[in-house]
Amino acid sequence: MCLACAGAAIAQEASKGDLDKRVETLRAELGPPSDSLTEDRPEFLRRLLLASLERRRDVQGAIKDVARLGAAPITVPVPDGVLALDDLRRELQRLDADIAGNTRRRAILVEERAALATQLADRVARLRTLTETGADAQSRTIAALEAQLNESATAETDLMLRLLDVQQSLARRQRDAYAARLRETSTRTLPASARDAATIDARLGARGDALRQRMSAAAKARERTRADWLAIASTATPLQAEAAKERIANADIDLELAREALTNLATEQLAWQFALRFYRDHDAAALIEARRNGPVLLARLQRRHDFLQAFRDQILARSGALGNELAQAPGAPDAADKHALRDVFDARLQMVDRAIFDERQLGQLIDRLRTDFDARAGQTDWRERVRIGWAIVRDGIARAWNFELFSVDQTIEVEGRKTVVPRGVTVGKVIKAPLLLVLGIWLATISTGWAERWLHRRRHVDEGRARLMRRWALAILIAACVLASLAIAGIPFAAFAFIGGAVAIGIGFGMQSLFKNLISGVLVLVERPFRLGDVIEVGGLQGTVVDIDLRTSVVRDGDGAETLIPNSVLMEENVKNVTFRTRRHRQSLAVVVDGDSDPRAVADAMRAAASRHGQLADDPEPVVLLEDFADNGLRFALHYWIDLVPAVDRRRIASDLRLMVLGAFEDAGIRLAPPPRTVA
Template sequence: MTRIVLHFLRIGLLAAGLASSPAVAQLPSIKLPDTKTEAAKEESAEDRIKRLRTWRDDWQAQMAALDQGVPPPAGITEEEVAARRSDLLLGIFTAENTIRALDTAGMLQQSITQTKEESAAWKGFEKPGPYSFVLHDELRRQQEGIGTRLRAYESAYTMFERELAKRQSEIKKADESVRLAQETADRAAPDHVDAELWRLEAAKLKLRALSSAAAMLQHTSENARMRTAAAEADADLLKRKIAALGTSTAFPQEDLDQLKHSTEERRKDIAKELAKIEKLQQAAISERQSAVTTADTLKAANANPTDAEKAKLAAATDRVQFLDTRLESLANRIEITGARMRFLSDYLDAQTARRILLTSESAVERTEALAALQAQLTRASAFDSLVAIRRNATMSAMQDQEGRLTSLPADSPMRPQVEELQATLRSDMDAVERFGQEIAGLHMDISRWLGDSGQVTASMTWGERFRGYGSRIAGKAKAVWNFVVYRYDDKTEVDGQVVTVKRGLSLGWLIGALLFFWVAYRIGSWLLKRGYSRMVGRGRMQQGQAETLRRWTRIALGIALALVTLNFLKIPLTAFAFLGGALAIGVGFGTQTLFKNFISGLIVLAERKVRVGDILEVDGVAGTVTTIDTRSSTVRSFDGVDLILPNSVLLESKVVNWTHGTAVVRRVVRVRVAYGSQLRLVSTILEECAAQHGVILRSPSPQVVLEDFATDALVFAVFYWVDLRANTGGGNVGSDLRFMIERRLGEAGISLASPQQSFQLNADKPLRVRMDAGEPDAPGAS
C-alpha cells in the first residue's frame, strides 16, 4: 500500500515540476492562453530572447548530463536515449536561431526606418542633367538586383510557410504522443514508474523542441517579410532616382576613358589566367604521353603477367584516363576563358553603339548602331547557350567523379587523383559561372538600352514590335495567373498554442486544376470507351448495356479525379468553404427528387432486373429500354416514341418485363376451318407453315392443336416460340404466318370458316303464309 501511495505521489510531483519548468512556457511570437478563458499577455522582444536563452541553457544542461553518461532508468533503450539527444540538439539549434532571428528583426526594422527616412529626405541630384551613362547603368543595375532580391525573398517566404505547415503535422503527432505517454505513466506499475516518467518527459521535450522549431520558422518568415519591405523601400527610392535621371544620357570622355582602362585591366588579368591554363594543358599533355608509353610497355612486357604486373597496368591505364579527363576539362576552361576575352571587346563595342545611337545626329549612323546592338544581343544569347551547355556538362562530370569517389575505399591509391580531378572540375564550374554572370549582365544592359531608346522604337520592324508586345502580354498574363482568388488561414492548435499559416488560392492553381482534370478525364473516358467497345466486340455484353455502364463509370471517374486533383495540387476543400451556404440551400431545396432517382438508378443497376435492351410494359405502354441514366431511363415504344421514366418508377410501380429471364416467348395464331375439312391435312399444313418461317424457333418446336369444336367452325391453334430481341417482332411473325396459312389452305381446297348466325322464331299461333306471284308487268309489256 505504501509503495502505491509513493508511486502516485512521485507522478504528481513530476507533473507539477514539468508544469512549472520554463521549458513549458509559451513559445516566442505565439500566443498561448494560460487558461481556456484568459489569453496570454504579449511578450516583448527582450523577454522572448531572455526566455529563449533560459530554454537553451536548460537544454544544454540536459545535453551535458547525457554526454556525461548519466544512466537512464531501467527499461530505457539506447534508441530512446538517442532520440532524446536528437530532440535536445533540435531545441538548442532552434532556440539559438530564433534568438538570432529576433536580433535580425530589430536590425531590419531599423534598416526599413532608415531607408524610408533617406527616401523622404532625398530631393534630387545636386547637379542638373544630362547624367553620365555610368550613373544610368549603376542605378538600373541596382534596380534589377533589388528585383532579383525581391523574388528571392518571396520564394524564401513561400518555402518557410511550407516548412511551417510540415511542422504543424509533426506537432500534432507529438502532442498525441504526450497524451499517450501521460496515460501510460498514470497506469504504470511501481517498478516501471521511473521509465515511464522518463518517456513522458522525453515526449514533452520533443513537443517543445518541435514547437520551438515552428516558432523559429515563424520569426524567419517574418524577417523575410521585413527584408521584402526594406527592398521595396529601396526600390521606391531607386525608382525616384531613375525618374530624375530623365531620358537624356551623357557620355563624358573621362568616363569613357575609365571604362576603357578598366576593360584593359580585366583583359590583362584574363590573359594571365589563360596563359596559366595553357601551361597546365601542356604539362598534362606531356604527362599523358609518358603515361601512355608506360602503359604500352607494361602491355608488351609479358604475355602472362602476374597479379602485381596486372595491378601496375591497371594503375597506368587509370592514369591515362584521368589525364584524358583533365585535358578535356582544361580545353573547356580555355574555351570559356577565350570567350571571356572576346566578350570584353563585345562590351566595348556595345557601349560604342549605344553612344552613337543616343548622341549621333546622323540617321544612317543611328540605324547602323541599332543593328549593331541587336547583333550584340543575338551574340549574347549564343553565349548564353554556350554557358548552359558547359554548365550541364561540368555538373555531370562532377557528379560522376563524386559517385566514383564514394565507391572507392578509404585507402585506395586512386582517391588523390579523383580528388584532384574534382578540384579541377570545380575550377571549371567557377569559370563558367563567372562568364555566365558577365553575359547575363551584358544581355540585360543591351535589352535595357534598346528599351530606353526612343529612336529604337521608331525604327523597329514589325517582327520586333510583335515580340515586344508578346513580352508585355506574357508579363500581364503572369500577373493574372498569380492573382489570388481567395485567402484563408490554416490553423493548428497544440496545448492551447495556435500556429497559423496563411495560404492563398491563386487563379493559376484553379486553371491548373481544371486543365489537369480535363486532360485526365478525357484520357480516362477514351480508355473506358475502348474497353467497353472491346467487350461488346467479344460478345460479353450488348451495346446498350455498355453505354449505360460507361456513363456511370465516367461519373465515378469524374468524382475520383476531382478529389485526386485537389489533393495533387494541394488545394484543400476548406478553400471552397465560401460556397458552403449556397450549396447547402441548393441541396436542401432542389435535390431531394434528384437523389431519390439517383439512388434508384444505382439499385436498378445493382439488381439487374431491368437492363438495357429489355422489353417493358409500363402503364400500358410497351417498348425497349435504350438507356438507364443517372436520373431517368428511356423506353422506346414500338411506335418509335421515347418514354422518359424516372428511375424511381421502375422500383415503385408495376412493371412488366417481357425479357427479364429470357427473350424467348410463346405466341399463338388461331385458325378456323369449316366442318367437313380434312383435319389431318389441316394440321400438316399448319405445321409446315410454322416450320418454314425463318424466325420461328426450332427449339422449342411449334405445336398445332385442335383447340375447339365451335358452333360454326373447327378451331386450330398454332403455338410457336420467337425471340423478341430479333430484328422481326412477334406481331410481324404472326402476320407472316397467317399469310402463309391462308395461301396453303386455299391451294389444298380447304376453306376458312366464316361466322354464321342462326335465328329462332317462337309463335303462339300458326303463321299465315301467302304466295306472291311477283310484281305485275308494266303496261304495254309483251
C-alpha cells in the first residue's frame, strides 16, 4: 500500500462514513481489554488502532463545531467604562496568546506529520517484503496492523492540522473583531465611573478574602499534617517519613505562595489606583508614576516568575525520577509509598502552576495599563500635555532629590533577633540635614538668649552664672540638634562609622586639651570659685573676670588688656580671688614724714583727709598707723577699705588720697622726709 493510496483511502472513508463502520467493526472483533504488551500482539495493535480511529472521529466533530462557531457572526460588546475596556484588552491578549500557541503547535505537528509519513512508508515497504517472501500469517497480520495504525496516526495528524487551521481562523476573526472595537474606542475617552471603582474593589476584596481563607486552611493543614507525622514517626518507613515531611513542606509552600499572592493583589490594587487617578481625576502625576514604577514591577514579577519556573522544573525532575522508578519496578514493595510521594509532588506542582499563572496575569494587567496610558497621553490636548510636562519636571526633581548617594547597613533588633537592614543616604537627606541643623541652632540661640535675660532680670540670677548656663545649654541643644537633624532627615548614624577611628584618634591626641578645658568649665559652673566681676590673681596677673566661656575665661587687667586663661589653668593653679566672699577690699597708703614732726598731728591730718573722701568705706573706718622709724624720718601708713565694684577705680582713689594728704600736711605745717642718704 503506497502513502498516496493510504491518504486517498482515508479521505474516502471519512467522506462516506466508513470511519464509523471501521470503529464498530473493530469494537466487535476485540475481546476483553488486556494490559499485556507481549501476549496477543495483534489484539493490542487493534486496540491502539481503535483508539486512533475514535480520536479521528472526535477531531472531525470538533472541526464541525469550530466551523459552526466560525460561521456565526462575532459580536463584541461596546465598553462603557475603563473596566470593560480592560476586559476587552485582556481578551485580545488571550487571543494573541492562542494564535501564537496554535502557530507553534502547527509547526510541531507538521514536523511530526513528516516523520509519521516516513515511518508509514517504511511500514508499507516492510509489509510488501513480508508478503513477497511468504512470511507466516502472524507476522503479516502484525505488519499490516502496524501499517494501518501508522496510517491512522498520519490521518489523525492531518485532522489535527485541519482543526488547528479552523481554530486559528476563528481566533483571527475574533481577534480582528476585538481589535476593531478597541480602535473604535480609542477615538473617544471612556469615563472611570464610581461603578468601575466599586467593581474593582469588590473583585480585589473577594480575592483577598479567598487568599486569607487559603492561608488559614494552609496553616490548619500544616498543623494537621504535622500531628499525623508525629503519630507515625516512630513506625514510618523512610519513604513514608519523606512523604509526611513533604506534605508539611507543601503546606508551608502553599502559605508562602498565598502570602506572595496577597502582595501581588496589593500591587494590582496600586495599579488600578494609578488608572483611576489618571482616568477619573486626570492626575498627570499618576501617568508619570505608572511609567516609572511599571518597569520596576514587571522586573520583580519576571524575577519571581523565573524563580517559580526553576522551582517547577525541580519538582518535575523529582516527580519524573519517581515515575521512572515506578516504571522500572511497578510491583516493588514500596511502590505504594512512591505513588503517595509522587502525588505530593504533583500537588506541589499544581500550586506552583497556579502561582505562575497569577504572576503572568498581573504582568499582563500592568502591561495593558501602561500601553493604554501611553495611548491616552498621545491623544490629550495641549492643556493636558502641559500638565503632563509639569508632572514630568516634578518627577525629575523628586527623583534627583531621592537619588541614593550610598547606603549603609543598620542593625535592627526585634524580639531579640538582629537583622541587618540597608539604609540609603539620598541627596534630599544630605540637603535636609544641614537645613534642619541651621534652623535648630537658630531656635536654640534665640531660646537660650531669652532664657538668659529672663534668669538675670526676673529671677535675679547672677549675670555670669546666667551667661554660663546659657552657653552650656546652647552647647547641649546644638548637640541635640545635630542628632535630631540626622534622625529627622533619615540619615543613619552608621553613615559616619567610617570616621569613627579618626574621631577617636583626634579625641585621644588633638582634642585632649579641649576636653580637659571643657570639663574644667563644667567644674567652674558647678563650684563657682569665681564669677563675672570678681578680681582674681593668677600667675602674676591680676584683673577682673569679664567672661567665663566653655573653654576659657577672660580676665581684664588694670591696663584694659584682656587675657584668655584656659579653665584648666584656673582649676589647677593657685588662684587668688580678691572678691570671693565680699567686694570690700583693704588698701594702704604709706608716707614718710620728717622726724621732727608731731606723730599725733600727722595721724590726725591723714585721718582727716581720709574722712573727707566720699568713696571709702565707713566700716571698718580708716586707720593710721606708725609703722616704722626710718633713717630719714617717720613711716606712717593709712589703711582704708573700698568696695571693688565696676564703678570704682582704686588707683584713682589712691591718687586722690595722696593729694588730700599732701594738702593736709601743708595746712598743718608737716614736711615730708627728705630722701634717704646713700652711702658712697
